[in-house]
Amino acid sequence: MDTAVATRTDNLRATLWRPLAGFSRAYLAALVLTFLLGAWGLACWGYQIFRGIGVAGIRRPTMWGFYLVNFVFWIGISHAGTLISAILRLTDAGWRKPVTRIAEAITVFALMIGAMFPIIHLGRPLVFFWLIPYPNSRLLWPNFRSPLLWDLTAIVTYLSGSIIYLYLPLIPDLAELAQHATGWRERLYRLLSIGWTGSDRQWHALERAMHRMAGMILAVAVSVHTVVAWDFAMAVAPLWHSTIFGPYFVAGAIFSGIAALLLVMSVIRRLLHLETYVLPVHFDNLGKLLFLMSLLWFYFTVAENLTTWYGNSPAEMNVFGSRVRGPFAPYFWVMIFCNFVLPFLLLSSRRMRSIRNVTIAAVTVLIGMWLERYLIILPTLSYPHLASATGFYKPTWVEISITASTFAAMAMFYLIFCKLFPAIAVWEYKNDSHR
Amino acid sequence: MAIDLDRCTGCEACVAACHAENNLPLSDPAEAEKGRAFHWIRVDRYYEGEFPDIRMKYMPVLCQQCEDAPCEPVCPTYATYHNTEGLNVQVYNRCIGTRYCGNNCPYSVRFFNWFEPEWPQPLELQHNPDVSIRPSGVMEKCTFCIQRIQRVKRDAKADGRPVVDGEVQPACVQSCPAEAMTFGDLNDPESKISRLAASGRATRLLEDLGTKPKVFYLQRAK
Amino acid sequence: MILTADFVNSQSVASAIQALKARGYGAGEIDIFSTAPVEPAEVLLERPSRMSLVAVVSAVVFCLSAVAFVYYTQHDYRIITGGMPIFSWWSTGVIFYEFTMFGSISATFIMFLIESGLFKRRCSIPTPRLEEGRIYLRVVCDAGDSVSSVECLYEAGAAKVDEMEEQA
Numbered sequence: 095m096d097t098a099v100a101t102r103t104d105n106l107r108a109t110l111w112r113p114l115a116g117f118s119r120a121y122l123a124a125l126v127l128t129f130l131l132g133a134w135g136l137a138c139w140g141y142q143i144f145r146g147i148g149v150a151g152i153r154r155p156t157m158w159g160f161y162l163v164n165f166v167f168w169i170g171i172s173h174a175g176t177l178i179s180a181i182l183r184l185t186d187a188g189w190r191k192p193v194t195r196i197a198e199a200i201t202v203f204a205l206m207i208g209a210m211f212p213i214i215h216l217g218r219p220l221v222f223f224w225l226i227p228y229p230n231s232r233l234l235w236p237n238f239r240s241p242l243l244w245d246l247t248a249i250v251t252y253l254s255g256s257i258i259y260l261y262l263p264l265i266p267d268l269a270e271l272a273q274h275a276t277g278w279r280e281r282l283y284r285l286l287s288i289g290w291t292g293s294d295r296q297w298h299a300l301e302r303a304m305h306r307m308a309g310m311i312l313a314v315a316v317s318v319h320t321v322v323a324w325d326f327a328m329a330v331a332p333l334w335h336s337t338i339f340g341p342y343f344v345a346g347a348i349f350s351g352i353a354a355l356l357l358v359m360s361v362i363r364r365l366l367h368l369e370t371y372v373l374p375v376h377f378d379n380l381g382k383l384l385f386l387m388s389l390l391w392f393y394f395t396v397a398e399n400l401t402t403w404y405g406n407s408p409a410e411m412n413v414f415g416s417r418v419r420g421p422f423a424p425y426f427w428v429m430i431f432c433n434f435v436l437p438f439l440l441l442s443s444r445r446m447r448s449i450r451n452v453t454i455a456a457v458t459v460l461i462g463m464w465l466e467r468y469l470i471i472l473p474t475l476s477y478p479h480l481a482s483a484t485g486f487y488k489p490t491w492v493e494i495s496i497t498a499s500t501f502a503a504m505a506m507f508y509l510i511f512c513k514l515f516p517a518i519a520v521w522e523y524k525n526d527s528h529r
Numbered sequence: 530m531a532i533d534l535d536r537c538t539g540c541e542a543c544v545a546a547c548h549a550e551n552n553l554p555l556s557d558p559a560e561a562e563k564g565r566a567f568h569w570i571r572v573d574r575y576y577e578g579e580f581p582d583i584r585m586k587y588m589p590v591l592c593q594q595c596e597d598a599p600c601e602p603v604c605p606t607y608a609t610y611h612n613t614e615g616l617n618v619q620v621y622n623r624c625i626g627t628r629y630c631g632n633n634c635p636y637s638v639r640f641f642n643w644f645e646p647e648w649p650q651p652l653e654l655q656h657n658p659d660v661s662i663r664p665s666g667v668m669e670k671c672t673f674c675i676q677r678i679q680r681v682k683r684d685a686k687a688d689g690r691p692v693v694d695g696e697v698q699p700a701c702v703q704s705c706p707a708e709a710m711t712f713g714d715l716n717d718p719e720s721k722i723s724r725l726a727a728s729g730r731a732t733r734l735l736e737d738l739g740t741k742p743k744v745f746y747l748q749r750a751k
Numbered sequence: 752m753i754l755t756a757d758f759v760n761s762q763s764v765a766s767a768i769q770a771l772k773a774r775g776y777g778a779g780e781i782d783i784f785s786t787a788p789v790e791p792a793e794v795l796l797e798r799p800s801r802m803s804l805v806a807v808v809s810a811v812v813f814c815l816s817a818v819a820f821v822y823y824t825q826h827d828y829r830i831i832t833g834g835m836p837i838f839s840w841w842s843t844g845v846i847f848y849e850f851t852m853f854g855s856i857s858a859t860f861i862m863f864l865i866e867s868g869l870f871k872r873r874c875s876i877p878t879p880r881l882e883e884g885r886i887y888l889r890v891v892c893d894a895g896d897s898v899s900s901v902e903c904l905y906e907a908g909a910a911k912v913d914e915m916e917e918q919a
Contacts, residue, residue, distance in 0.1 A: 104883065146665040147626065148643030153564035155637050157628035217626015217641065217666025224606050224625055227824065234607055234623065235824035239835060242605040242627055244845040251853040258860045270786060273881065288869050291878040294783040294792040296867035301788060302802050303863035307856065314852045321845055329633045330599045330738055475632060479735055480590065482573040483637035485564040524787035597834035602842070604832070611831040741834070 135499020168208030174351030175201025432462025763908030813854025
């Protein structure tokens with residue numbers, strides 16, 4: 095039994111640690127490419143700060159455009175990690191093991207990217223720190239009544255919570271890596287593992303902390319996207335002033351989060367050769383969850399649109415018509431197809447839920463959810479209460495570049511993460527041998 | 530403020546006067562086509578009926594200085610707030626350009642400086658020294674010519690007398706050839722504006738949104 | 752005297768702990784080291800924790816400080832926006848909620864660092880280097896008792912027991 099356990103854990107380590115060693119050419123090429131794209135995005139942002147935000151396509155009345163769409167989109171993606179990881183931990187679902195760290199990493203990186211967008215979209219981004227309450231010569235505090243301040247506190251809380259939530263289960267793995275590493279890696283791991291010795295006192299504290307963090311991060315995650323939704327719902331703009339926005343956005347966030355998780359899992363499974371750990375059953379289970387969220391999303395969408403149509407209020411019907419029959423109709427129906435029809439076809443039966451189908455569904459859901467954010471923001475702004483101010487938004491190369499570069503940045507963060515840390519929590523697998 | 534829609538001819542003298550008084554940036558045609566022109570007061574045209582029995586209605590729309598302004602609570606830096614006189618003021622220094630107020634204004638009367646403002650030469654020599662030039666990234670809107678209000682109050686205080694009704698005239702009110710616009714103190718029940726507001730011809734724009742606007746549109750009751 | 756014994760499975764660790772407890776050693780002197788959590792150790796060795804209490808207290812403290820701070824700032828420079836009251840629970844409730852959660856999250860993390868002893872860097876008692884598949888038990892025993900304790904550990908199923916003098 096001794097040798098069987100040792101062999102099994104050696105295999106575990108060999109597979110899960112193999113990606114950390116060495117730099118293959120493909121890896122370096124991917125890293126350089128994503129870095130360049132990310133740097134291009136930063137350069138575009140620098141140009142925007144220099145010239146003025148007018149280089150973006152936003153205008154009166156559509157004063158919010160791609161940047162806010164991306165903001166909501168990335169914050170939505172960030173709900174992948176904590177919600178899946180936290181819910182699965184709280185329900186003690188055994189199949190969560192290969193999924194949790196991937197999900198938690200997605201959360202942290204998506205949140206970092208999403209939190210940049212409120213700064214990118216500012217007219218005077220260099221004074222963004224005026225949002226932070228500190229005694230100043232202007233004799234002013236920020237306006238806590240503003241949903242944007244709620245955003246700030248929620249995102250800061252969520253970001254710190256997610257980083258802690260990612261870091262805690264990483265500590266035992268870091269300690270083990272430190273034992274087997276050399277050179278700068280050993281120093282790095284030893285520093286990060288803050289003296290972890292594996293004593294039962296430490297395991298006790300870790301498990302207690304993880305359990306509490308799971309519950310708390312769940313509570314924070316729900317509030318974060320509700321607050322982001324209230325950026326829109328608190329406005330008197332037609333079709334924004336809806337009470338359903340809070341739950342709608344949270345459901346949408348979980349939906350897009352699961353899709354992002356599935357996509358990343360699929361890619362990582364292939365690239366890091368984790369086929370023995372990330373199994374078809376995981377894709378099956380997450381595919382079922384994705385299907386469930388698709389139904390929930392559809393329910394909310396129907397509820398929202400039906401009440402609007404039935405209520406027949408002129409300002410709202412104007413916007414509604416533009417989404418369903420007017421200029422935004424192509425995007426609207428593509429969104430319905432991507433978010434509901436295709437997932438329904440691909441995910442409803444067990445036979446259809448292969449890894450490939452589930453990944454395809456995940457990608458279409460991501461496209462559909464981006465479109466959904468676009469369709470929440472733009473039609474309402476394009477058709478304000480007073481019709482003389484009607485106007486349409488056309489994104490410029492600056493906005494498109496910055497949008498694309500955030501995807502590259504996400505990929506780059508993930509590449510670096512997978513090179514430094516094992517993508518799957520090694521110690522959670524060893525758990526079986528000691529019980 | 531009261532605007533008599535039965536007198537308004539749609540000549541847009543108020544628009545030009547506002548431009549001159551408040552140092553409004555001139556947009557070039559490309560930017561204007563993108564919807565970035567500045568008109569703190571604009572004249573909306575509404576058509577009723579079919580040719581040849583078309584009736585036109587001209588409605589000058591400016592910042593309504595709402596009592597319960599939806600633009601105020603959403604500004605994260607208190608750049609727009611309600612001052613003690615009841616004006617919805619915009620403080621350019623404090624604005625960081627989130628544009629939430631612009632989205633939340635149901636009258637779409639807020640304008641944003643997308644770039645540093647520029648005037649074709651020699652128009653920059655014509656600037657009003659009482660009004661600041663707004664930098665790039667800052668929101669602006671009609672202020673009821675607060676510089677004129679301040680000047681009149683200062684002069685009245687220097688003379689040791691109260692402000693006379695009709696003494697304060699924003700640029701648009703002053704320039705209207707049809708004398709369709711009236712400006713005054715709503716707190717004073719004897720002022721002309723109070724009487725007009727209480728008349729049967731007074732309506733307000735988008736009143737059902739609960740913004741409590743202070744611009745009264747006078748029109749024949751149908 | 753510090754005894755470090757290594758075991759290959761959790762049952763033998765459990766019987767070793769029970770034997771040591773029978774000899775009068777408590778959770779304060781016994782430590783288990785492993786590369787994954789060991790369930791019998793969790794059950795047999797009591798580690799009282801104040802994590803929940805501290806988290807709740809911290810949450811309440813942060814919440815009250817947030818309320819006080821917002822109340823103070825909104826009255827410090829009274830600015831009316833949109834006809835809303837100067838201070839209202841509804842318009843700033845989210846801020847209070849987020850601060851509360853932030854308080855409990857940071858308290859949980861700090862209590863984790865404290866309770867796991869990670870803060871106490873200077874370790875006079877050496878810890879064994881962890882190896883796969885092995886569970887280490889370390890007990891601090893009196894010098895006189897060490898021989899019989901060592902026997903007791905071998906009886907429980909230890910593969911190897913090391914003895915070490917305690918450093919002052």
